[in-house]
Amino acid sequence: MGDSGDVIAELTSDHREVEELFSQFEGTPPDSEERKRLADEITIELVRHAVAEEEHLYPAVREHLEGGGVLADREIAGHERVEQLLKELEGRESGDLEFNRLMVKLRTEVTAHVRDEENDLFPRLREGVHSFILESLGRKVREAKKSAPTRPRPSAPSTPPAIKLLAPGLGLVDRTRDFLTGRGQGRP
Template sequence: MGHGGDVIQELTADHREVDEMFAKFDDAEPGSPDRKRLVDALTIELVRHSVAEEMYLYPAVREHLAEGDALADKEIEDHGRVERLLKGLEMQEAIDPDFDRMVRELRTEVTAHVDDEENHLFTQLRHHLPQQPALDELGEKVREAKKTAPTRPHPGAPSTPPANKLLAPGLGLVDRARDYVTGRGK
C-alpha cells in the first residue's frame, strides 16, 4: 500500500505493512535467519510508527477529542508494552526457545492496538478534525517524523512532547548509524 494522504491513511498504510511482515514471518522456516531479519524489519517499522504517533497523533487526540488525555495515555501505554517486547526480541535469535512465543505475544499486542486505533480512535478523529488542513498536515508531519525516528526500541525514552520531539531525532541518528554498520534492516 502506498503512503501519503492524511494521517489516518498514512498510519493505516503502516498497519497493513506490519500485517504483511507478520504474514511473512509465519511463512519463514522456524529458527531461520529469515525470521530474525523479519523481526528486525518489523521492529524498525513499529518503532518509527510509534514515535511518529507519539510526536503528532496523540497530541492532536488530546487537543481535539473528548477524553483525549485518557485515550492518548492508553495508546501510549500500549506502545510501552510493545516496545518492551521489541527490546526483549532484540536480544534474541530465531533459534532461542522464547523467540516465537515473544513474537506471538507481540502480534497479539499490535493487533489489539491496531484494531482499537482503526475502529475507534481514527473514526473519532475523522469526525472531529477537518480533512483540510488538519488531517492532511498531521499526515505530512508523521511522514517527516518517521524519516528521523529511532529504529530500535528505547523503552526509557520520553513518549510525550516536548521531550520526545527533542530526543527522537538524535536517537534515530544513532540507531541508523548502528544499523548501517551492522547491516540491520537491509
C-alpha cells in the first residue's frame, strides 16, 4: 500500500487500494478463480490495515483527541464486524451464494468505516495532532503492516499491549501458510 507520508496519507492510500480491489472483484464473473483471488487480496489488505491501526493509530487517538477513547472504541467495533465477515468468508468458494452475500455485506461495512474515518477521524487528527506525531505514526503503521497477520482472527486482542505482542508471531504464521498455499502471491 502507501510508502510515505503521515498516517493519514498512509491509511487513505490503503483505503483507495481496497476500493480498487473491490471494483476489480465486482468486474469478475461469479464462480471464477479470479474472484476468489481478489477476495483473498481484500482480506489480506484489510487485516494488515486493521492490525496497524489497532497497534498505533487508535492508541494515539485515545491519547491526543478529546473523546478519543469513545472514538477509538467505535472504530475498533467496526474492525470487529469486518473481521467477523472475513472469517465467515474464509474457506468459501466463489460460486457459493453465501460468498457473494458476504462480499456485498463486507463492502458495505468497509465503505461505511472508510467514510467515517475520512470524514470524521482524519480531519480531527489533522487539526488536533502535531504533524511530527502524524509522520511518526505513518512510519509505525508502514512497519506494522510488514509483519501483521494476513488472516482474520475476530477473537484476537485488538488493543495494546496484547496486539503488539501477538501480531508479529501471527503474521509470520500467516505469511508462511500463505506462501505454502499460494494465497496472496505477488504481494509484499
